[in-house]
Amino acid sequence: MPKLTIDGVEVEVEPGTSVLQAAEALGVEIPRFCFHDRLSVAGNCRMCLVEISPGPPKPVASCCLPAADGMVVKTDSPMVREARAGVMEFLLMNHPLDCPICDQGGECDLQDQAVGYGAGRSRYTENKRAVAEKALGPLIKTAMTRCINCTRCVRFAEEIAGAPVLGQFHRGEDAEIGTFIKAAVATEMSGNMIDICPVGALTSRPYAYRARPWELTKTPSIDVHDALGANIRVDSRGREVLRILPRLHEGINEEWIDDRTRFACDGLAERRLDRPWVRGADGRLRETSWATALTAAARGLAGRDVAALAGDLADVEAVVALRDLMDELGSPHRDCRVDGAVFDTSQRSGWLMNAGVAGVDEADILLLVATDPRREATVLGARIFRNWRERGLPIAVIGPAIDAPYGYDHLGDGPDALDRLARARTGFAKTIKGAQNPMILAGMSAFRRPDGLAVHRALHEAAQKFGATFNMLHTAAGRVGALEVGFVPGPGGMDCAGILRDAKALISLGAEVSAPKGCFTVYIGHHGDVGAAGADVVLPGSAYTEKDATYVNTEGRPQRAVRAVAPPGLAREDWTIVRDLAAALGKPLSYNDISARIEAAWPHLARWDTVEPAPWGPFGTAGPVDRVPFAAPKDAYYHANAICRASPTMARCVVAFRAPNSEEAA
């Protein structure tokens, strides 16, 4: 292992480490623009110059220089300082210096490094070049004159997003970034280019001119738009969430988030339920007070067989309270699988992503069953793409063909393909039998069918046979948490399909479903969507940015969402609504501290950010599987939940990126 000296300190590093990374390990900061940990090395900005001996008497770019034994590196010698000031002067030569009207101002690498390493003034007196703006869709605003041609965005599009449509064209002074032809940057990861662009060339269009970074309150939280639980930072001012940024979590989202997570936040200010509503005798919903609404709810529910549904965005706290209320009422009719998926809930390993999100990196073969990771869990899709691109991960698909950046074998459309695979001896079957870490990833579409239980069993058998991990990819952030606390039909209870057919009274925790005719429905939720429209009593709850709440992701990792802003109007935290409803029904909950209640019954849900492994055991019910092909995964990426449907930005995306077979209507 090479041993080198950086600024007088000796350090030993792994072979292949660059001088820049070695310095970083020591805590020595080297300025950079083009270098990015997760992208290939381009070495084109020259900001990272250092002095090396032995070697030629000139500064060297440290990001693309492998550390070698006996190297002596100076990162702050007069030569280095002069070289960096020179590079900075060149970079700023054609830069418009329009910081006062630039959204990157205050969080701009170019600004910071100009202050830290620049010469303070320019000697350039000629005309500056100007570059035409590029059309990069409704999410990214460009100001290409500010671009310093670091090519981070180009490398991101190709290496992480798997959409190689950006490039650097022409040369010298004419060099510019773009797509050259009229091409959409068709990726659900595009917002990350805003983060990695070190200058203000790519900025957020929806956030344009809304705020300066120093005005914002930054709250670390968890995303709920898919079931991965990406770590996010919620930036708010007053009661308004202005933007969402990614937060580093190596096990889940690394440092990326997808566009829905980032840009749907403007939906938090639209179509909100900010006061209780009760349906009057004339059949119309009317605004009212909490007291009246709770009384009306209690009166409507009393004496009926009450069922309950937990929607896709329900937090663990509210689900636990609702479950306890249902127990008090003695009703077994409850379910959280509101999309109609049918699978065995008795075995924890039957509904978790057992290998974990990061497990995708270790997989040496992957079988996708009725799932489209790119749209159902975008950041996970990026991991799959990386494994395929860097290590040639063999991938096969059972179910409808998907539009993915990686290549795959299409083994068949329906569950019978599993059977064929088990019996085959060549091709993919052979590879999977010889693999060390095979992984089966099954999406919700595999279970949204009458023979869901049999499919579940067939997948269990396939996992057994191939020695593969079984992984369920959920799409709803609240689903796994609800499964963890057993929010599934009790003995003799109806499941979601049964409830939607026969229920006489229903408490819906944000479930966007239409209750059966004549069913008295109490809706607790935050957006005026399908669920609220058909309800008899609407109790306004909080969105994920407005409450301290627990969500469990698809691998079974409990995480904490943190209240960043207050809920609007009279809206309240969901579990307290359930508590008050219970009191109004004369069945008060026996506790006041929901966290203590959860910790006592499900201690692993109180160990945040730790995955409790699930013991492997049989799941599903043996039985005939239908030959009917799996349905296509719901391609409603930009319209997946009530928040997205309320978001003007998501509506613009639907129009801009409309896929030919998408269910999304403009």
Next chain:
Amino acid sequence: MKKPYDLTADYQPAAFTFANKKAVEEAIARYPEGQQASAVMPLLWIAQRQHDNWIPRAAMDEIAKILSMPPVKVYEVASFYTMYNLAPIGRYHVQCCGTTPCWLRGSERVMAACAEAAARAPDGLFTVSEVECLGACTAAPVLQVNDDTYEGLTPASAKELMALLEQGIDPKAGDKQ
């Protein structure tokens, strides 16, 4: 002046196929297994020679397909080098060197003379462009018409040269002094 490229213009043909498949295969075979993308430059050159001295978008897309690389990578290479023409170009591509040695020996005036002659000539005959060093500095100033180099020029000899070309007479390449 060279025409600015326009990859959606109506002069762009819908499709492109290489006439000389053998030349293409030979170019690819020159690079080691797995490095076929390196053949992008020779292939662009073959396409340009085949197609009236300019490369249509269809050809770049075809090359991307042959070398299994994203089309955008081909566009990057093609737009980087001045020797690739991405829009229709005159029958005679007059490339005047403007680099220091030629410039010291009066290339600006030579270039002006060429541009003036080209402006008077019928459309589609000449495209005059400024290029970097043509590698014949000893005989500066220098210009190149299609494949031939003309050396030691003066504004007068450049004009003469353009006149001959305009009449379709092939002037003798080499030193004009």
